[in-house]
């Protein structure tokens with residue numbers, strides 16, 4: 001079967017790509033190996049409100065489990081910063097519903113959409129795909145696409161088959177979380193934890209209503225026994241354990257998130273990579289739902305109208321946000337590997353960068369003052385910072 005565009009993977013990136021390519025008039029086949037698109041969930045399910053508004057996505061009520069009006073950072077067990085404003089407001093979604101909704105939008109736009117259908121092999125002529133074999137609900141089919149959009153996630157099979165790698169091992173964060181019922185009402189904010197017990201990453205409480213939340217952590221590097229570690233952290237952290245008991249777990253979610261930083265619109269021959277397959281997350285936090293969807297839209301339109309425009313269009317649409325995310329992530333890595341800082345100074349610095357209390361450009365001044373980092377010193381340092389968005393600081 002001849003095709004204009006073959007989309008592999010129907011997460012937000014693939015569904016965005018399939019919808020955009022079909023809307024541009026292409027004959028599109030879009031496949032996902034999952035029997036139920038969106039399940040199992042491997043995600044904290046939170047979306048920054050400003051990115052959501054920019055995406056133009058209208059979420060139906062059943063896809064939204066809660067909204068948060070600010071973000072609280074717990075840095076070490078000594079500082080709490082609360083950031084307010086549009087950019088710190090968030091929406092928690094039900095990924096199982098959202099991902100299906102996006103796949104349905106692609107079908108409505110005219111793409112041929114198939115769950116339970118996996119790419120099994122690619123035939124290549126040099127770096128160009130000439131044909132692909134897809135096992136569609138148990139039946140092997142060969143298709144001849146003009147362009148392939150690889151939206152098949154962080155461990156992209158297409159990238160492996162094409163011999164490329166956009167997500168180096170040391171640029172992948174391993175995560176685990178529990179959806180838990182809380183003992184008392186949760187505040188209407190997302191809570192982020194940076195502390196020695198978490199390592200090079202962060203922990204979170206992402207509300208899904210007043211009495212339920214995704215509670216977990218992710219860290220860069222080889223993380224072992226993540227589920228046990230997360231439960232140990234939940235029990236040990238005084239704030240987290242004041243909300244949750246270990247015996248209130250209703251779902252377990254694990255997965256890997258790419259954080260390489262912005263790499264433009266990666267392609268190889270007639271393959272365009274989008275979403276996690278291309279490392280297109282806000283690298284300092286690993287937020288990828290809306291970035292994947294927006295990058296997928298750009299990849300799909302380019303696949304239909306002119307694949308050579310992908311990188312240029314992507315830089316115009318997402319370059320600023322994804323580039324900034326990479327810059328903050330690089331600054332955090334830099335400070336993490338700075339041998340002159342001790343563990344406490346590292347997570348304090350990482351927390352101040354991540355909460356945008358200290359912009360990456362001011363890191364050197366910050367590092368210079370780091371040795372004097374008592375609470376008073378930090379307050380003085382922050383009050384001189386141009387990027388100050390901290391509304392409240394107190395001992396936790």
Ligand SMILES: Cc1cc2nc3c(=O)[nH]c(=O)nc-3n(C[C@H](O)[C@H](O)[C@H](O)COP(=O)(O)OP(=O)(O)OC[C@H]3O[C@@H](n4cnc5c(N)ncnc54)[C@H](O)[C@@H]3O)c2cc1C
Pocket residue numbers: 008009010011012013014031032033034038042043044045046047117118119120151152153154157174175176177218253254255256257274275276277281286287288289290292
């Ligand atoms: C623990 C954790 C927490 C996270 N929390 C958040 C969060 O709170 N907010 C946020 O914005 N982001 C979060 N992320 C990141 C977010 O989940 C991803 O960035 C987002 O899902 C990327 O979308 P995608 O479409 O690129 O890839 P995916 O959603 O991974 O979709 C890829 C799809 O490709 C399919 N596939 C793979 N191989 C094949 C094949 N051979 N044939 C057919 N189909 C195939 C898979 O089945 C899958 O459905 C988190 C990630 C992790 C790991």
